[in-house]
Amino acid sequence: MPTALIADDERLMRDQLKRRLAQVWPELDIIAEAKNGEEAISLTLEHKPDFAFLDIRMPGTTGLEAAQAISQSTHVVFVTAYDQYAVEAFEYGAIDYVLKPADAERLTLTVERLKKRLVSPPNDMQALIAKIAKQVTKKPAYLQWIQASIGQELRLIPVDDVLFFQSDEKYTRVQTKNYEALIRKPVRDLLEELNPDLFWQIHRATLVNSKAIEGVVKDLRGRLLVKVSGLDEKLEVSRSFTHLFKQM
Structure with a gap:
């Protein structure tokens, strides 16, 4: 059974991605969750998941920094809310991505690509990750979603x-x-x-x-x-x- 880690500083986003993945890839076992890049690195070393879904922008150690540390041992999938200008780099590279909030159709395409990678070892993609990091810092990243309370309900707006x-x-x-x-x-x-x-x-x-x-x-x-x-x-x-x- 394939395994995965999800790293995002927003619990709502982690839960939403888990639900979407369960719909399009029910065989995937989410064995660990992290709130930041440092936890993602530690949990990857501990659990050795096949895939790591990393939010690009997290407090402290970012998803990009975590990816540089773990890309030799696990397949990295970036999760991004607003870094549209980095998507081109993902399209032309070996790294995949998921746009927040996860869209079922786009996620299905990602899953098909990931299934093919299960049979091959992770690639060391330090150079490509460094290139993406430069693109991400070129432009300001603006919020695309607000996490807000309506009574007792937490909603993404x-x-x-x-x-x-x-x-x-x-x-x-x-x-x-x-x-x-x-x-x-x-x-x-x-x-x-x-x-x-x-x-x-x-x-x-x-x-x-x-x-x-x-x-x-x-x-x-x-x-x-x-x-x-x-x-x-x-x-x-x-x-x-x-x-x-x-x-x-």
């Missing part, structure tokens, strides 16, 4: 579906067309992780999806208010960010 983020002292509200959710990450941290061309800061505590802006109006006090598509609610624009709407 595509960033493109978010209309705006708005923080208070404790939580940040994640508003979509159909529902709102909460995360603990403040707007100042989200600013570093979101594409600035897509999300505009219009207030110290507010980021709005530029594609969701329906218009801008002034209230009786002369304040600019952003009208968000699909919502009755309007978002205040602070003076520091009025320049964004001079052409509107």
